[in-house]
Amino acid sequence: MPQLSDPIRYLKGVGERRAKCYEKLGVDTVCSLLRFFPRTYTDFSETKPIMECELGSVCCIRGRVFHKQGEQRIRKGLSLYKVFVTDGHSDMTVTIFNSRFQYEALQMDKEYCFRGKLQGNLIRREMNSPEFIDPEKNGMICAVYHLTEGLTNRVVSGHIRQALELWGDRLEDVLPEQMKQQEHLCHLRFAYENIHFPQDAHALSVAKYRLVFEELLTLQLGLGLLKSRHREETAVIAENCDISGFEAALPFTLTEGQKQAVADGLRDFRSGIPMNRLVQGDVGSGKTMVACGLGYCMAQNGYQTAVMAPTEILAVQHFKTFSDILEPMELRCALLTGSMSAKQKQAVREGIATGKYQIIVGTHALIQDTVSFARLGLVVTDEQHRFGVNQRAKLAEKGERPHRLVMSATPIPRTLALMIYGDLDLSVIKEAPKGRQPIKTYLISGKKRERAFGFIREYIGKGHQAYIVCPLIEEGETEAFSVTEYAQRLKRTVLSDIKIGVMHGKLKSAEKEELMGRFAAGEIDLLVSTTVVEVGVDVPNAAIMMIENAELFGLSQLHQLRGRVGRGSVQSHCILVSDNPNEQTRERLKIMTQSSDGFYISEQDLKQRGPGDFFGSRQHGLPQLKIANMVEDMETLKRSQRWAKKILSCDPELALEENRGLKTLVSELFERGTQENG
The missing domain is CATH 2.40.50.140 (Nucleic acid-binding proteins)
Structure with a gap:
């Protein structure tokens, strides 16, 4: 009897050669072929x-x-x-x-x-x-698929039609009958047939709603299970939560948002249940200070804190921040990264294992089997969407159910954040630290570009640094500026005597880190870059951010880029360059000149452009969704969340026979997410 798990190569007309083509698209079984949903449709x-x-x-x-x-x-x-x-x-x-x-x-x-x-x-x-x-x-509406060399829409459609004919009756509809009736969800066979071969626009809409609902329900059930598992008791309980010594030693006063986030964490520490908290703050809102305060508390109770950053240069930056603040309080900090010598790594690993270090900052090097902690109490992950689910879990497994803190600098409206990070409690820091000047933002046309270059030259002449961001790497890609060609033109003409660095995604990680390190050290005056500079290093001396073809970026991305400057005491500026004549586009960009509130900007961005800027292809470290869209399907997300809570309230582990199929769906979705994100 044929199974949905059968390899795709056994389908007529596939064979070994086409099976390899399908593998590039993540399709290897009959089931994954049926779930290879169209990217769009052609309506005849x-x-x-x-x-x-x-x-x-x-x-x-x-x-x-x-x-x-x-x-x-x-x-x-x-x-x-x-x-x-x-x-x-x-x-x-x-x-x-x-x-x-x-x-x-x-x-x-x-x-x-x-x-x-x-x-x-x-x-x-x-x-x-x-x-x-x-x-x-x-049918008059035809599916259009993501393709690779060796596959055409006609070929893919033919294989999917064959799979439906042979295996369609074996599709198991696991949604409860009551749910399907109340939510007006069609049968699964109808959904698969009409998502790939729509009878008409209405049938397509009905099919899509069913499949989106099922996927979002599966996601919410999975997050609910994760949350309940994190609610198991922990031995890491902080009896001493007095951090007045920490606050008194700081050369500044914590903002109200920072104080509240720290208080949330301390309350979790006393609860006997592992903390699983997201601290979400705007660019430069001081999330690291929250982690610092909580790390101080852990140390006062005899526990270690591990801080994992996505890049070496960010790890070094965090290490410096933690060291500068906590070392004078007699807490020892260590750094562990891949580029250290074997001897250095061994010494640090020994210090971690013996409890010599209370705060350990590092990259993925922290999750290696050779690293063991004496008494791990708190795990801090920075920019969590840059890590896979299994990487975060692996670090936490080095302790006995330690507390977890996740930091994210991508402002997301609270209601949406609660949906996306359903397995996390949420703390939000709204204000910027005192003394930070708002970044002045301007929207100019290309005609004023020379004046902008003069402005950059003037600032560099005063000893400051600047960024110029271009959206594309290769020459000849639309009319957008190529970063390499752009930098060469600057070197030949207006900024010929300025030390210019060029950074883009095609450089190796080590090359990018070396370049960013030189910029942070002041060896480069002007960094011409693609958006790889978006999340990154704190360079207080950088005072100007100029962004070419600003209309090609979402508002949230522009806001992230703008946040690369304004880290020091000098007045900083952001210059958006766009020759796009579209009035709606210019109005969208003007929002950047009117507001510096990342949460307000993110709401405007969601309204105007949808979720692309937030969720890209990786859904912030969550399993990658095949058909649902976190924003367009917000109403369906809310409905599925209500059902997920209802199901889990009666069956917290999905252990009942009636929920066996739902548990299988959850396992498949989260296993896929682990493979894709890990």
């Missing part, structure tokens, strides 16, 4: 007469083939075929390049729907290489 249902279509526009025309012209060889390797089509009133020429298969698929005197860009003049109309379907054989 709204057709227009030929003469009503605007020249240069993409449109859909229904027409009958009345004449076919044989192959014309233009040159070696290029041949074309012409097919003449009528809608009953006007004619159109369809040109097909290098595809005898498509040419022969169009039969004389048959009607087809053609979709493509209509070109020509007042008299003659034509379409080059349009998509087309036979309306008698196909």
